[in-house]
Amino acid sequence: MRKIVFPGTEIDRSINTEYSYTEFNKKYISVLSMYDSETNTIIPLEGFWHPNLGEKVVGVVVDYDRSKIYVELSSFVQGVIELPKHFDNPIKIDKGELVEATVSAIQSKVEVSLLFNKILDSDGIVIRMPVVKMPRVIGKNNTMISQIIEYTKSNIIVGMNGVIWLKGGNADLALKAFEEINKNAHIHGLTNKIKEMLTSSK
Protein backbone atom coordinates (compact mmCIF):
# COMPACT_ATOMS: atom_id res chain seq x y z
CA MET A 1 0.00 0.00 0.00
CA ARG A 2 1.22 3.44 -0.86
CA LYS A 3 -0.04 6.67 0.55
CA ILE A 4 0.96 10.30 0.28
CA VAL A 5 2.50 11.91 3.36
CA PHE A 6 2.72 15.67 3.90
CA PRO A 7 5.18 17.95 5.70
CA GLY A 8 4.46 17.59 9.41
CA THR A 9 3.06 14.03 9.19
CA GLU A 10 4.46 11.83 11.97
CA ILE A 11 6.18 8.66 10.77
CA ASP A 12 7.63 5.63 12.47
CA ARG A 13 11.13 6.18 13.84
CA SER A 14 12.38 3.00 12.14
CA ILE A 15 11.96 4.56 8.69
CA ASN A 16 15.29 5.80 7.45
CA THR A 17 14.95 8.83 5.21
CA GLU A 18 16.74 12.14 4.72
CA TYR A 19 13.40 13.82 4.02
CA SER A 20 12.44 13.95 7.68
CA TYR A 21 13.37 15.61 10.94
CA THR A 22 13.20 14.62 14.58
CA GLU A 23 11.69 16.68 17.37
CA PHE A 24 11.07 15.52 20.95
CA ASN A 25 11.85 11.92 19.95
CA LYS A 26 9.25 11.94 17.21
CA LYS A 27 9.98 11.78 13.51
CA TYR A 28 8.13 13.96 11.00
CA ILE A 29 8.14 14.24 7.20
CA SER A 30 9.60 17.45 5.77
CA VAL A 31 8.89 17.06 2.04
CA LEU A 32 5.77 15.94 0.16
CA SER A 33 6.43 12.19 -0.23
CA MET A 34 4.95 8.75 -0.85
CA TYR A 35 5.07 6.15 1.93
CA ASP A 36 5.38 2.53 0.81
CA SER A 37 4.22 0.25 3.62
CA GLU A 38 5.58 -2.93 1.95
CA THR A 39 9.18 -1.75 1.87
CA ASN A 40 8.75 0.70 4.78
CA THR A 41 10.37 3.49 2.76
CA ILE A 42 9.72 7.13 1.92
CA ILE A 43 9.83 8.17 -1.73
CA PRO A 44 10.01 11.96 -2.13
CA LEU A 45 7.72 13.46 -4.75
CA GLU A 46 9.44 16.85 -4.89
CA GLY A 47 12.88 17.95 -3.79
CA PHE A 48 16.33 19.31 -4.51
CA TRP A 49 19.74 17.90 -5.25
CA HIS A 50 22.02 17.35 -2.29
CA PRO A 51 25.43 16.18 -3.57
CA ASN A 52 26.81 12.77 -2.64
CA LEU A 53 30.38 11.55 -3.13
CA GLY A 54 31.06 9.69 -6.37
CA GLU A 55 27.92 10.90 -8.14
CA LYS A 56 28.11 11.62 -11.83
CA VAL A 57 26.91 15.14 -12.70
CA VAL A 58 26.39 17.23 -15.81
CA GLY A 59 26.88 21.00 -15.57
CA VAL A 60 27.57 24.18 -17.48
CA VAL A 61 30.91 26.01 -17.27
CA VAL A 62 30.13 29.50 -15.96
CA ASP A 63 33.65 30.81 -15.33
CA TYR A 64 37.31 29.81 -15.15
CA ASP A 65 40.58 31.26 -13.95
CA ARG A 66 44.22 30.12 -13.89
CA SER A 67 43.67 27.19 -11.58
CA LYS A 68 39.94 26.42 -11.48
CA ILE A 69 36.90 25.86 -13.65
CA TYR A 70 33.53 26.80 -12.12
CA VAL A 71 30.56 24.65 -13.10
CA GLU A 72 26.90 25.40 -12.37
CA LEU A 73 25.23 22.19 -11.17
CA SER A 74 21.90 23.38 -9.79
CA SER A 75 20.27 26.63 -8.77
CA PHE A 76 22.36 26.90 -5.63
CA VAL A 77 25.20 24.33 -5.86
CA GLN A 78 28.41 25.17 -7.73
CA GLY A 79 31.09 22.69 -8.72
CA VAL A 80 34.80 23.48 -8.90
CA ILE A 81 37.23 21.55 -11.12
CA GLU A 82 40.84 22.04 -10.03
CA LEU A 83 43.12 22.10 -13.05
CA PRO A 84 46.15 19.77 -13.00
CA LYS A 85 49.45 21.41 -12.06
CA HIS A 86 51.37 19.79 -14.95
CA PHE A 87 50.81 20.16 -18.66
CA ASP A 88 50.52 16.52 -19.75
CA ASN A 89 46.83 16.63 -20.37
CA PRO A 90 45.53 20.20 -20.61
CA ILE A 91 41.77 20.81 -20.61
CA LYS A 92 40.64 23.14 -23.37
CA ILE A 93 37.35 24.63 -22.28
CA ASP A 94 35.22 27.74 -22.73
CA LYS A 95 32.35 29.36 -20.87
CA GLY A 96 28.96 27.87 -21.67
CA GLU A 97 30.32 24.42 -22.46
CA LEU A 98 28.72 21.34 -20.97
CA VAL A 99 30.90 18.99 -18.92
CA GLU A 100 30.48 15.60 -17.34
CA ALA A 101 32.21 15.23 -13.98
CA THR A 102 32.23 13.20 -10.76
CA VAL A 103 31.77 14.62 -7.28
CA SER A 104 35.10 14.09 -5.48
CA ALA A 105 34.68 16.17 -2.32
CA ILE A 106 31.92 18.18 -0.70
CA GLN A 107 33.24 21.49 0.65
CA SER A 108 29.92 22.87 1.82
CA LYS A 109 26.25 22.67 1.01
CA VAL A 110 26.79 25.08 -1.86
CA GLU A 111 30.21 24.08 -3.21
CA VAL A 112 31.57 20.69 -4.32
CA SER A 113 34.86 19.60 -5.87
CA LEU A 114 34.62 17.77 -9.15
CA LEU A 115 36.79 15.34 -11.09
CA PHE A 116 36.67 16.25 -14.76
CA ASN A 117 35.50 13.44 -17.04
CA LYS A 118 34.83 14.96 -20.45
CA ILE A 119 33.37 17.83 -22.44
CA LEU A 120 29.96 17.04 -23.96
CA ASP A 121 29.15 17.99 -27.55
CA SER A 122 27.17 21.21 -27.77
CA ASP A 123 24.90 19.79 -30.50
CA GLY A 124 23.42 17.21 -28.12
CA ILE A 125 20.05 17.60 -26.43
CA VAL A 126 19.93 18.67 -22.78
CA ILE A 127 16.88 18.08 -20.60
CA ARG A 128 16.25 18.96 -16.99
CA MET A 129 14.36 16.52 -14.76
CA PRO A 130 13.28 16.89 -11.14
CA VAL A 131 16.10 15.44 -9.04
CA VAL A 132 13.79 13.17 -7.04
CA LYS A 133 12.91 11.35 -10.28
CA MET A 134 16.51 10.51 -11.17
CA PRO A 135 16.44 7.15 -9.32
CA ARG A 136 13.52 6.14 -11.58
CA VAL A 137 15.45 7.26 -14.69
CA ILE A 138 18.30 4.94 -13.72
CA GLY A 139 16.16 2.14 -12.33
CA LYS A 140 17.07 -0.80 -10.12
CA ASN A 141 20.57 -2.00 -11.18
CA ASN A 142 20.49 0.43 -14.12
CA THR A 143 17.62 -1.49 -15.77
CA MET A 144 15.68 1.56 -16.91
CA ILE A 145 18.51 3.55 -18.45
CA SER A 146 20.12 0.52 -20.09
CA GLN A 147 16.85 -0.48 -21.77
CA ILE A 148 16.38 3.07 -23.07
CA ILE A 149 19.93 3.05 -24.47
CA GLU A 150 19.40 -0.43 -25.92
CA TYR A 151 16.20 0.47 -27.81
CA THR A 152 17.11 4.01 -28.91
CA LYS A 153 20.85 3.48 -29.57
CA SER A 154 21.35 7.03 -28.28
CA ASN A 155 24.39 8.22 -26.43
CA ILE A 156 22.89 9.19 -23.06
CA ILE A 157 24.60 10.68 -20.02
CA VAL A 158 22.57 11.03 -16.83
CA GLY A 159 23.74 13.63 -14.31
CA MET A 160 22.39 13.00 -10.83
CA ASN A 161 21.90 16.76 -10.43
CA GLY A 162 18.88 16.46 -12.71
CA VAL A 163 20.47 17.09 -16.10
CA ILE A 164 20.35 14.52 -18.91
CA TRP A 165 22.41 14.90 -22.09
CA LEU A 166 21.67 12.80 -25.15
CA LYS A 167 22.82 12.62 -28.75
CA GLY A 168 22.32 10.44 -31.79
CA GLY A 169 20.18 7.33 -32.28
CA ASN A 170 16.43 7.66 -31.93
CA ALA A 171 16.59 10.78 -29.77
CA ASP A 172 12.87 11.52 -30.15
CA LEU A 173 11.97 8.14 -28.68
CA ALA A 174 14.41 8.65 -25.81
CA LEU A 175 12.87 12.07 -25.09
CA LYS A 176 9.42 10.50 -25.09
CA ALA A 177 10.59 7.87 -22.61
CA PHE A 178 12.02 10.50 -20.27
CA GLU A 179 8.82 12.51 -20.50
CA GLU A 180 6.84 9.40 -19.56
CA ILE A 181 9.13 8.76 -16.57
CA ASN A 182 8.73 12.39 -15.48
CA LYS A 183 4.95 12.10 -15.62
CA ASN A 184 4.61 8.69 -13.94
CA ALA A 185 7.63 8.53 -11.63
CA HIS A 186 5.45 7.61 -8.64
CA ILE A 187 3.69 4.53 -10.07
CA HIS A 188 4.53 0.83 -9.82
CA GLY A 189 5.92 -1.20 -12.72
CA LEU A 190 7.28 1.76 -14.62
CA THR A 191 10.19 -0.17 -16.20
CA ASN A 192 7.78 -2.58 -17.91
CA LYS A 193 5.54 0.26 -19.04
CA ILE A 194 8.49 2.08 -20.63
CA LYS A 195 9.65 -1.17 -22.23
CA GLU A 196 6.23 -1.60 -23.83
CA MET A 197 6.38 1.94 -25.10
CA LEU A 198 9.88 1.48 -26.54
CA THR A 199 9.09 -1.82 -28.28
CA SER A 200 5.78 -0.64 -29.71
CA SER A 201 7.22 2.51 -31.27
CA LYS A 202 10.36 0.90 -32.59
Add this chain to the structure above:
Amino acid sequence: MSGKDKPELIINGKRTDGRDFNELRNIKIKAGVLSNADGSAYLEWGNNKVLVAVFGPKEAFPKHLSDDTKAVIKCNYAMAPFSSLSEHNRSGPNRRAVEISKVTREVFENVVMLNKFPGAEIDIFIEILQSDGGTRAAGITAAAVALANAGIPMKDLVYAVSAGRIGDKITLDFNMIEDNFSDSDMPVAVSPRNKEILLLQMDGGLTKEQFNQCISYIMDAGKTISAKQQEALAELYKQ
Protein backbone atom coordinates in the same frame (compact mmCIF):
# COMPACT_ATOMS: atom_id res chain seq x y z
CA MET B 1 -17.44 55.56 10.75
CA SER B 2 -19.93 56.44 13.45
CA GLY B 3 -21.99 53.84 15.25
CA LYS B 4 -25.12 54.90 13.40
CA ASP B 5 -23.77 53.83 10.00
CA LYS B 6 -22.82 50.37 11.21
CA PRO B 7 -24.87 47.78 9.36
CA GLU B 8 -26.68 44.98 11.15
CA LEU B 9 -24.26 42.02 11.08
CA ILE B 10 -26.48 39.47 12.82
CA ILE B 11 -30.02 39.08 11.53
CA ASN B 12 -32.37 36.57 13.21
CA GLY B 13 -29.43 34.83 14.88
CA LYS B 14 -27.63 34.26 11.56
CA ARG B 15 -24.77 36.08 9.87
CA THR B 16 -25.32 38.24 6.78
CA ASP B 17 -24.36 35.42 4.41
CA GLY B 18 -26.43 32.85 6.33
CA ARG B 19 -23.52 31.05 7.96
CA ASP B 20 -23.34 29.79 11.52
CA PHE B 21 -20.96 31.57 13.89
CA ASN B 22 -18.34 28.81 13.67
CA GLU B 23 -18.82 28.02 9.99
CA LEU B 24 -16.09 28.48 7.38
CA ARG B 25 -16.72 29.72 3.88
CA ASN B 26 -16.23 27.26 1.01
CA ILE B 27 -12.57 26.54 0.29
CA LYS B 28 -11.22 25.26 -3.01
CA ILE B 29 -7.48 24.73 -3.57
CA LYS B 30 -5.58 23.64 -6.68
CA ALA B 31 -1.83 23.03 -6.55
CA GLY B 32 0.70 23.26 -9.38
CA VAL B 33 -1.22 25.70 -11.56
CA LEU B 34 1.75 27.68 -12.93
CA SER B 35 4.31 25.82 -15.04
CA ASN B 36 7.03 28.49 -14.87
CA ALA B 37 7.09 28.58 -11.06
CA ASP B 38 8.82 25.93 -8.93
CA GLY B 39 5.65 25.62 -6.89
CA SER B 40 2.25 27.26 -7.09
CA ALA B 41 -1.29 27.16 -5.77
CA TYR B 42 -4.63 28.76 -6.55
CA LEU B 43 -7.13 29.16 -3.77
CA GLU B 44 -10.75 30.22 -3.63
CA TRP B 45 -11.96 30.99 -0.12
CA GLY B 46 -15.53 32.26 -0.34
CA ASN B 47 -15.19 35.18 -2.73
CA ASN B 48 -11.44 35.49 -2.18
CA LYS B 49 -9.31 34.41 -5.12
CA VAL B 50 -5.61 34.04 -4.46
CA LEU B 51 -2.74 32.94 -6.68
CA VAL B 52 0.62 32.03 -5.10
CA ALA B 53 3.92 31.26 -6.85
CA VAL B 54 7.12 30.04 -5.19
CA PHE B 55 10.59 30.26 -6.72
CA GLY B 56 13.84 28.87 -5.38
CA PRO B 57 15.96 28.04 -3.57
CA LYS B 58 18.24 30.05 -5.84
CA GLU B 59 21.28 32.25 -5.39
CA ALA B 60 20.37 35.14 -3.09
CA PHE B 61 20.31 38.55 -4.73
CA PRO B 62 21.42 41.22 -3.90
CA LYS B 63 24.45 39.47 -2.43
CA HIS B 64 24.64 41.56 0.76
CA LEU B 65 21.22 40.23 1.84
CA SER B 66 22.35 36.60 1.65
CA ASP B 67 23.15 34.63 4.78
CA ASP B 68 25.98 32.06 4.75
CA THR B 69 24.27 29.92 7.38
CA LYS B 70 20.73 29.76 6.01
CA ALA B 71 18.42 30.71 3.18
CA VAL B 72 16.48 33.98 3.24
CA ILE B 73 12.79 34.21 2.43
CA LYS B 74 11.38 37.06 0.40
CA CYS B 75 7.64 37.46 0.45
CA ASN B 76 5.59 39.75 -1.70
CA TYR B 77 1.87 40.19 -1.00
CA ALA B 78 0.05 42.28 -3.57
CA MET B 79 -3.56 43.08 -4.24
CA ALA B 80 -4.46 43.33 -7.90
CA PRO B 81 -5.86 46.77 -8.85
CA PHE B 82 -9.16 45.10 -9.72
CA SER B 83 -9.35 42.96 -6.58
CA SER B 84 -11.78 45.04 -4.56
CA LEU B 85 -14.30 47.81 -5.13
CA SER B 86 -12.22 50.96 -4.89
CA GLU B 87 -9.69 51.14 -2.11
CA HIS B 88 -6.89 49.22 -3.79
CA ASN B 89 -7.26 50.77 -7.18
CA ARG B 90 -3.58 51.57 -7.48
CA SER B 91 -1.10 48.73 -7.92
CA GLY B 92 2.29 48.63 -6.23
CA PRO B 93 3.31 48.31 -2.61
CA ASN B 94 1.55 50.32 0.06
CA ARG B 95 1.73 50.37 3.85
CA ARG B 96 -0.71 47.49 4.22
CA ALA B 97 0.96 45.26 1.60
CA VAL B 98 4.40 45.79 3.17
CA GLU B 99 3.03 44.80 6.58
CA ILE B 100 1.31 41.66 5.32
CA SER B 101 4.41 40.64 3.33
CA LYS B 102 6.45 40.95 6.53
CA VAL B 103 4.13 38.93 8.77
CA THR B 104 3.74 36.23 6.10
CA ARG B 105 7.52 36.01 5.73
CA GLU B 106 7.88 35.56 9.48
CA VAL B 107 5.31 32.75 9.50
CA PHE B 108 7.32 30.79 6.94
CA GLU B 109 10.72 31.57 8.49
CA ASN B 110 9.52 29.44 11.38
CA VAL B 111 8.52 26.36 9.37
CA VAL B 112 10.77 26.23 6.29
CA MET B 113 14.07 24.40 6.97
CA LEU B 114 16.25 27.30 5.92
CA ASN B 115 19.54 25.81 7.11
CA LYS B 116 19.45 23.28 4.24
CA PHE B 117 20.12 26.03 1.71
CA PRO B 118 22.83 28.42 2.95
CA GLY B 119 23.31 31.50 0.80
CA ALA B 120 20.08 30.88 -1.10
CA GLU B 121 16.81 32.74 -1.30
CA ILE B 122 13.22 31.54 -1.57
CA ASP B 123 10.65 33.84 -3.15
CA ILE B 124 6.95 33.73 -2.31
CA PHE B 125 4.60 35.83 -4.43
CA ILE B 126 1.03 36.18 -3.18
CA GLU B 127 -1.33 37.83 -5.62
CA ILE B 128 -4.87 38.64 -4.47
CA LEU B 129 -7.07 38.56 -7.56
CA GLN B 130 -10.35 39.13 -5.75
CA SER B 131 -10.75 40.09 -2.13
CA ASP B 132 -13.58 39.58 0.33
CA GLY B 133 -12.03 39.82 3.77
CA GLY B 134 -9.39 37.56 5.33
CA THR B 135 -6.96 37.72 2.42
CA ARG B 136 -3.84 37.46 4.58
CA ALA B 137 -5.13 34.17 6.02
CA ALA B 138 -6.02 32.96 2.52
CA GLY B 139 -2.57 34.00 1.27
CA ILE B 140 -0.75 32.08 4.00
CA THR B 141 -2.91 28.96 3.49
CA ALA B 142 -2.23 29.00 -0.26
CA ALA B 143 1.49 29.77 0.17
CA ALA B 144 1.93 26.68 2.37
CA VAL B 145 0.51 24.52 -0.45
CA ALA B 146 2.75 26.23 -3.03
CA LEU B 147 5.86 25.66 -0.87
CA ALA B 148 5.02 21.96 -0.47
CA ASN B 149 4.42 21.77 -4.21
CA ALA B 150 7.89 23.24 -4.81
CA GLY B 151 9.42 20.49 -2.64
CA ILE B 152 10.93 22.90 -0.14
CA PRO B 153 11.52 21.06 3.15
CA MET B 154 9.17 22.35 5.83
CA LYS B 155 8.31 21.32 9.35
CA ASP B 156 4.59 21.60 8.74
CA LEU B 157 1.77 22.59 6.40
CA VAL B 158 0.66 25.88 7.93
CA TYR B 159 -2.88 27.21 7.74
CA ALA B 160 -4.37 30.54 8.76
CA VAL B 161 -7.89 31.77 9.49
CA SER B 162 -9.42 34.69 11.31
CA ALA B 163 -11.87 34.79 14.19
CA GLY B 164 -13.32 37.68 16.13
CA ARG B 165 -16.29 39.22 17.85
CA ILE B 166 -19.53 40.78 16.60
CA GLY B 167 -21.24 42.31 19.63
CA ASP B 168 -20.85 39.52 22.17
CA LYS B 169 -20.90 36.72 19.60
CA ILE B 170 -17.60 35.00 18.78
CA THR B 171 -17.43 34.47 15.03
CA LEU B 172 -15.14 32.54 12.69
CA ASP B 173 -13.83 33.55 9.25
CA PHE B 174 -15.04 37.12 8.61
CA ASN B 175 -16.11 38.25 5.18
CA MET B 176 -15.53 41.81 3.96
CA ILE B 177 -18.51 43.50 5.69
CA GLU B 178 -17.89 41.68 8.97
CA ASP B 179 -14.19 42.47 8.68
CA ASN B 180 -14.91 46.21 8.30
CA PHE B 181 -17.60 46.57 10.97
CA SER B 182 -16.89 43.88 13.56
CA ASP B 183 -15.87 44.79 17.10
CA SER B 184 -12.75 42.63 17.05
CA ASP B 185 -10.85 40.73 14.37
CA MET B 186 -7.98 38.32 14.94
CA PRO B 187 -6.16 36.51 12.11
CA VAL B 188 -4.15 33.53 13.37
CA ALA B 189 -1.70 31.21 11.59
CA VAL B 190 -1.21 27.78 13.13
CA SER B 191 1.20 24.89 12.70
CA PRO B 192 -1.30 22.00 13.06
CA ARG B 193 1.34 19.43 14.07
CA ASN B 194 1.86 20.92 17.53
CA LYS B 195 -0.76 23.71 17.50
CA GLU B 196 1.98 26.32 17.57
CA ILE B 197 0.74 29.84 16.79
CA LEU B 198 2.90 31.54 14.17
CA LEU B 199 0.89 34.70 13.56
CA LEU B 200 -1.48 36.55 15.81
CA GLN B 201 -2.75 40.03 15.08
CA MET B 202 -5.75 41.72 16.63
CA ASP B 203 -8.03 44.67 16.03
CA GLY B 204 -10.43 45.74 18.77
CA GLY B 205 -10.58 43.91 22.07
CA LEU B 206 -11.45 40.49 23.50
CA THR B 207 -11.77 39.23 27.05
CA LYS B 208 -9.71 36.22 28.07
CA GLU B 209 -12.73 33.90 27.69
CA GLN B 210 -13.59 35.34 24.29
CA PHE B 211 -9.96 34.95 23.19
CA ASN B 212 -9.95 31.28 24.22
CA GLN B 213 -13.24 30.75 22.39
CA CYS B 214 -11.71 32.30 19.23
CA ILE B 215 -8.66 30.01 19.45
CA SER B 216 -10.83 26.92 19.91
CA TYR B 217 -12.90 27.88 16.83
CA ILE B 218 -9.67 28.37 14.85
CA MET B 219 -8.21 25.01 15.93
CA ASP B 220 -11.45 23.23 14.96
CA ALA B 221 -11.57 24.97 11.58
CA GLY B 222 -7.94 23.97 11.02
CA LYS B 223 -8.94 20.34 10.53
CA THR B 224 -11.10 21.28 7.54
CA ILE B 225 -8.52 23.67 6.06
CA SER B 226 -5.62 21.19 6.47
CA ALA B 227 -7.69 18.47 4.80
CA LYS B 228 -8.33 20.78 1.83
CA GLN B 229 -4.61 21.58 1.56
CA GLN B 230 -3.67 17.91 1.63
CA GLU B 231 -6.36 17.02 -0.91
CA ALA B 232 -5.00 19.64 -3.31
CA LEU B 233 -1.47 18.20 -3.09
CA ALA B 234 -2.60 14.57 -3.31
CA GLU B 235 -4.65 15.41 -6.42
CA LEU B 236 -1.39 15.95 -8.35
CA TYR B 237 -0.26 12.36 -7.76
CA LYS B 238 -3.47 10.44 -8.34
CA GLN B 239 -2.72 7.03 -9.80
